Amino acid sequence: MVWQLDLAILTLVVITAVGSLMVKDLLGAAILFGAYSFMMCALWSIMGAVDVAFTEASVGAGVSTVLFVAAVLRTSRRTRD
């Protein structure tokens, strides 16, 4: 485990998390959340949790994002916060 890489990904994770909550467009929030999940997945595979990373890649970054997008397109993209 290279701690510099680890730290860089951890920073990115926090940035994407804050970003997905700050962005004023729900579709953007959904996509940023997908990016967040994918960063998490990278982090976990660095930590040696391959199975968890695999699951997160398919569930968190894959299906969750699709579900978000589906729900957002069914409702509205508008948000005030």
Next chain:
Amino acid sequence: MGDLLQIIVAKYNYWIYITLMMIGLYAMIGKNNLVKKIVGMSIFQTAIILFYVSIGVKKGATIPILEHGHGEHGHSAAALIVHAVDYVNPLPHVLMLTAIVVGVATLGVALALAIKVHNRFNTLEEDEILAQIREK
């Protein structure tokens, strides 16, 4: 200062997980939009998963899949001595697989409810919905 830095470097994963968890928790309570709250909920759950996975990490250990364990000679491989220090702790991974599943299940139900609320009130902002309810 040196001590503090030492602590931070030694435990920075725990710090990041707490930061993420606070972000998620704040979003769940403080945000006004229902879908944003759901995003916050997912971040909150993922943060906890990060914490669990961090528990399982061992320095100098590899992924929890045994070497020499392939194929039919599985039983002879059992005779090989396996040292626990060589592999990371598999138990948190197992628990977190379950937690991820629970997370996506909750997410699906929450989104379904959000769509239902939107069908009824035609908005996702909580204060606008409450205003509509009060008007009646």
Next chain:
Amino acid sequence: MKIIGLIIAILTGVLLLSATADFPIFGDPDSPASTHLSPYYIEKTMEDTSVPNIVTAVLADYRGYDTMYETAVIFTAGLACFIILRIFVREEPGDRLYRHVLTGVTVRVKEGAKLPPSDDFERIDTMWTPPDLIIKTVCRLLIPFIQLFGLYVIAHGHHSPGGGFQGGVILGASIILLAISTDLRTAVQRMREKVDAILCPVGVIIYAGTGALCILFGFNFLDYSALAPLLHVDPITARSHGILIVEIGVGIAVMCTMIWIYNILSSGGKYDEGL
């Protein structure tokens, strides 16, 4: 509300941070978590179950009871989405749109009426946009390989990362991809709602039924070694096979639920027109 949220979040954070002082150092091999239970799993898995992927073995055997409920949770979520959102509309009041396949002419048919099924016309969504040829072709080419990979992930879960859950999600994602790249109707033709909704509990039944079968043989619930006489193998290999059986069950349940949830969410419960 924002201020309350901030205060609560910070209070929780401080409580959790103060406790990290007593945690073992990150990655410490001598921490209690790494020395109490996990050495047993790492060292005995091969002897007990002959599965090299320790995570699979712990997931489906030592803690198989958890995993059974994990599958049940997924099933519950599918059922919950169904009961919350699904609207049964027998007669569609709105207009229907049909497109002539060869010329691309769209025909609007007034309320209630239908065109007789023919190869020349296909029904399209009301918010229809012409599908991109590249996307459609690439997805069509890709989907079989995705499904093959999903099956591989389920079957090879004993030796590599993966297992029923991940494989099921990948299989589900392949159908979801079909629904996105063409339209929901095409995907539903491949996987009818009734089939989907019945297969989902069937997956969980495969899991729970395997466990219940062990009771009939006089062993405890989910003790796969009871299946040894049935499978004509020794108890340790029986555990390995038992894990495979339940992983298949998990795969079926997860695949169907993912498709089900996506279809319901994307069509807003009507199950006719997706994104």
Next chain:
Amino acid sequence: MSQQYPALLIIVPLLSALLISITGWINKRLCFPIAVAALAVSAYSCIGLLLRVVDEGVIVYRLGGWDPPMGIAYYVDHLNALVLVVVSVVALINLIGSKKSIELEMPGKTAPFYALYVLQVTGLLGVVVTGDAFNLYVLLEITALSGYAMLAMGDDRAPLSTLNYLYIGTIGACFYLLGVGYLYIVTGSLNMVDIANILPPLYESKAVLAAFIICLVGVWLKMAFFPLHAWLPNAYTHAPSAASSLIAPLVTKVMIYVMIRLILTVFTPEFTFNILAISEPIVWLAVVAIFMGAILALAERNLKKMLTYIIVAEVGYMVGGAWLGNRLGMTGAILHIVNDALMTLCAFMVVSNVAYKLKGYAFDDLKGLFRKMPFTMGAFVVAALSMIGVPPTCGFFSKWYLISGAIQSGQYAFMVALLFSSLVNVVLFFRVIEICFYEPFSDHHGHGHDHHAEPMAEAPVSMLVPLYVVAGGLILVGIYTSDIVNYVIEFAIPKSIL
């Protein structure tokens, strides 16, 4: 077969829930019999288990045949067994009683509703029976998800209030999970008994303290303990009657069971009451909860919402009783789990009968109800007497234990709160009974007398019989309280609590 009772009581409902969701697509009429049969088998196994536990003591059931710290195991002791019986019996009676109302309120979706109902019961039974801290989380989520789905089936506002419940419930469950993680990082184990064995040298550790607080807050969120109760009244009021009469009696009680389990088994009373010394502030919090629940209930003009605030007050009873730190208080809390489940069930079944005929339960709708539905209201009077705490009914006895416990530990504020709440309950229920008993205040005098001729419109027999079974149960449990305490609860509390 009695060896397998602990497995049967979970597996049978789970498998039949799956079966119901399949048969729902083939023949809808089969769903109800399957559900009833499954819950009956489950209740039978629970009662058999309780008798076995009373005879033989703690039963350990190893799932998958693995020894406890490695695999998952059930530990069935007197406490579990008692709560198991309550959960399964309450669920069975309510299912039989609410068939008609399910068919009325959810046409076309009865099959998935039955499946979710049985899944919910499976989850609750699993939470009670399991001996593994992480397994409890998974089962908690099954309970929660099926609960959200059922609650959201109510009126127009139900989806929003359920969504709020979902947020809070997820925070609660995640806090619990986090607490388990903190325990795991310092002990390395997930088995409750194993954790309790490893913990003693770590009692001074901040991580254990944090784990305890987080777990406790998570469980409080789920049980709607006072400052964290905001989700409960709306979620339960707007729900369909069959769902609220299952969830209102059981979910909060099972959460209280989880709290007592955490105190007694995982963290041990030694740690909770002697080392932490936070029982006094928590009892004070319970006092506030009881006062606030009672006052908020007084302000309501809607029968169902009033009952939900009474639940908030009753949660205060049990939390306070459990945290008094003495034997009498703990006995009262455990006994009140049984009694309150039955009382709430009875009251909510009355509400669902009323809703079946009246389509509304605001106080204004209830006028002249005694004339219209005399049998339903008869059962309501029994429930009311029990909630107030009048001697032959069971509510009196648990309150008696709680008050004696409060006196023994010198927590007079708690005693005052209990008496105050009983008084408020008198006011609340007699107000309802008064409204129901007297004739409608008609504005046009001439037609007032015509209402005498209003025909009796009683709920169907299939709803009344289960209601009377419960009402009879309230009195029977009251009469046999001493047996329950002497043979079951006495053994459920460890000797170290005096």
